[in-house]
Amino acid sequence: MTVFGVPTQALFGQLLLGLINGSFYAMLSLGLAVIFGLLNVINFAHGAFYMVGAFVAWFLLQHLGISYWWSLILSPAIVGLLGIVIERTMLRHLYKLDHLYGLLLTFGLALIIEGLFRNEFGSSGQPYRIPDQLLGAQNLGFMFLPNYRGWVVAASLTVCLATWFMIEHTKLGAYLRAATENPSLVQAFGINVPRMITLTYGFGVALAAFAGVLAAPIYQVNPNMGSNLIIVVFAVVVIGGMGSIMGSIVTGFLLGVVEGLTKVFYPEASNTVIFVIMIVVLLLKPAGLFGKAQ
Amino acid sequence: MVAAINTPSPAVAPLLQVKDLHAFYGESHILHGVEMTVGTGELVTLLGRNGAGKTTTLKSIMGIVGQRRGQVTFGGTETIAAPSHRIARMGLAFCPEERGIFASLSVEENLMLPPTVKAGGMSVDEIYALFPNLKERRRSQGTKLSGGEQQMLAIGRILRTGARFLLLDEPTEGLAPVIIEQIGNCIRQLKQRGFTILLVEQNFRFAATVSDRFYVMEHGRIVDTLAHAELDRRMADLQAYLGL
Numbered sequence: 305m306t307v308f309g310v311p312t313q314a315l316f317g318q319l320l321l322g323l324i325n326g327s328f329y330a331m332l333s334l335g336l337a338v339i340f341g342l343l344n345v346i347n348f349a350h351g352a353f354y355m356v357g358a359f360v361a362w363f364l365l366q367h368l369g370i371s372y373w374w375s376l377i378l379s380p381a382i383v384g385l386l387g388i389v390i391e392r393t394m395l396r397h398l399y400k401l402d403h404l405y406g407l408l409l410t411f412g413l414a415l416i417i418e419g420l421f422r423n424e425f426g427s428s429g430q431p432y433r434i435p436d437q438l439l440g441a442q443n444l445g446f447m448f449l450p451n452y453r454g455w456v457v458a459a460s461l462t463v464c465l466a467t468w469f470m471i472e473h474t475k476l477g478a479y480l481r482a483a484t485e486n487p488s489l490v491q492a493f494g495i496n497v498p499r500m501i502t503l504t505y506g507f508g509v510a511l512a513a514f515a516g517v518l519a520a521p522i523y524q525v526n527p528n529m530g531s532n533l534i535i536v537v538f539a540v541v542v543i544g545g546m547g548s549i550m551g552s553i554v555t556g557f558l559l560g561v562v563e564g565l566t567k568v569f570y571p572e573a574s575n576t577v578i579f580v581i582m583i584v585v586l587l588l589k590p591a592g593l594f595g596k597a598q
Numbered sequence: 599m600v601a602a603i604n605t606p607s608p609a610v611a612p613l614l615q616v617k618d619l620h621a622f623y624g625e626s627h628i629l630h631g632v633e634m635t636v637g638t639g640e641l642v643t644l645l646g647r648n649g650a651g652k653t654t655t656l657k658s659i660m661g662i663v664g665q666r667r668g669q670v671t672f673g674g675t676e677t678i679a680a681p682s683h684r685i686a687r688m689g690l691a692f693c694p695e696e697r698g699i700f701a702s703l704s705v706e707e708n709l710m711l712p713p714t715v716k717a718g719g720m721s722v723d724e725i726y727a728l729f730p731n732l733k734e735r736r737r738s739q740g741t742k743l744s745g746g747e748q749q750m751l752a753i754g755r756i757l758r759t760g761a762r763f764l765l766l767d768e769p770t771e772g773l774a775p776v777i778i779e780q781i782g783n784c785i786r787q788l789k790q791r792g793f794t795i796l797l798v799e800q801n802f803r804f805a806a807t808v809s810d811r812f813y814v815m816e817h818g819r820i821v822d823t824l825a826h827a828e829l830d831r832r833m834a835d836l837q838a839y840l841g842l
Binding site for chain 2: 481482484490496
């Protein structure tokens with residue numbers, strides 16, 4: 305069976321791969337969007353935290369025998385805490401300055417963190433096995449779906465939608481949205497905005513670490529895994545519109561799929577298609593597909 | 599009778615006492631030693647020309663200026679070093695000149711946003727009774743409201759919190775006379791309910807109808823003070839201060 309001259313098996317295979325990549329784009333760009341919204345910091349260390357998240361899971365399993373499932377909670381908690389420390393001790397001092405300084409600081413942090421890990425672990429990856437419960441695959445009739453890959457898409461969708469719901473439909477989210485618009489007024493109502501900023505950074509970073517744990521069994525756990533991914537994620541954020549919550553989720557999944565389809569129909573462009581889309585979007589709608597013009 | 603209650607008596611410590619208050623935005627020194635007091639239940643209005651430092655005085659009391667120095671005691675507690683969220687928790691609430699309605703929040707979310715800081719705030723029903731327009735439009739986006747409705751929302755949302763000291767920055771600015779009348783009624787009701795109000799107002803006519811006492815600001819200082827009863831006698835002075 306073929307579609308436009310392409311075997312369906314290959315088409316669905318790439319579509320699934322696209323959805324997997326999209327799951328990571330969505331989780332990472334969502335964290336970037338939440339952080340940028342409140343802190344006005346373009347968090348260049350996001351890829352490094354994603355990598356650290358994967359390494360923490362690897363370390364927990366390798367040296368302490370702690371399972372994948374516990375790592376899904378523990379690793380984001382540990383990396384989130386690291387983010388909180390970084391916000392308290394470093395980022396906090398830069399809010400009064402231009403955005404550029406936050407970007408430079410987090411970029412420097414990313415280089416340092418990745419350098420430390422390369423020094424310790426080299427550039428070859430550490431294997432991380434798929435948890436037993438998720439081994440195997442389902443025969444969907446038109447294709448085989450490996451259980452772990454299905455889980456990644458489902459987990460990413462759940463986490464992204466839960467984050468969206470929390471921001472758009474809860475009291476806590478209302479504080480966050482209001483503080484994104486006018487932090488000093490929200491603070492003058494009696495809300496501890498500095499603490500909220502710290503926790504938001506911790507949350508965004510924890511989201512990256514969660515993505516890192518999900519990624520560990522798929523990609524090898526390797527010090528460069530974040531920097532390979534983060535450039536694409538920044539393109540996703542630009543296309544979706546900086547600071548838009550739903551925008552970053554939808555754009556993340558969408559561009560993953562577009563990338564996958566490009567691999568089927570015109571493989572030569574698969575590494576560049578996202579950047580081509582970014583250029584077109586920037587020319588036609590500089591604020592991004594879901595962004596509001598300022 | 600009301601006037602007699604509201605005349606500040608030196609025997610009772612004022613609710614708010616400001617001494618030698620200086621405020622800075624970056625390099626610019628905006629307030630140069632403001633001195634003022636507001637007694638419990640009083641409605642005091644800050645008058646002065648544009649740029650005299652009225653808004654900065656309110657923001658300094660709330661702790662949301664770049665830097666402030668001097669003494670601001672509220673209910674006997676010094677607040678000069680406190681962050682603004684802690685000051686708010688003492689029972690002060692601020693309604694900013696630009697109204698500060700959040701575009702990403704619905705009317706209802708805007709109304710429910712400020713946390714309760716003290717028991718005894720007005721209920722949502724009471725606030726909707728005071729401003730019926732808000733109830734009709736509670737599902738709308740906050741900034742889709744008219745200017746008058748936004749002002750009602752900005753006042754309404756701080757009445758819910760239980761704060762008994764309200765700082766209102768130009769609540770009538772840019773509003774139609776019929777809306778100004780509604781805001782005036784609201785402020786009189788708040789006064790009857792025992793709220794203490796520090797008002798900044800360009801609209802002198804409006805301020806004269808609700809205030810117990812006035813301070814006049816010039817160049818970041820308080821230059822004069824007068825009670826409501828002195829208005830007629832001191833009209834010429836006021837005209838000179840304000841360029842009416």
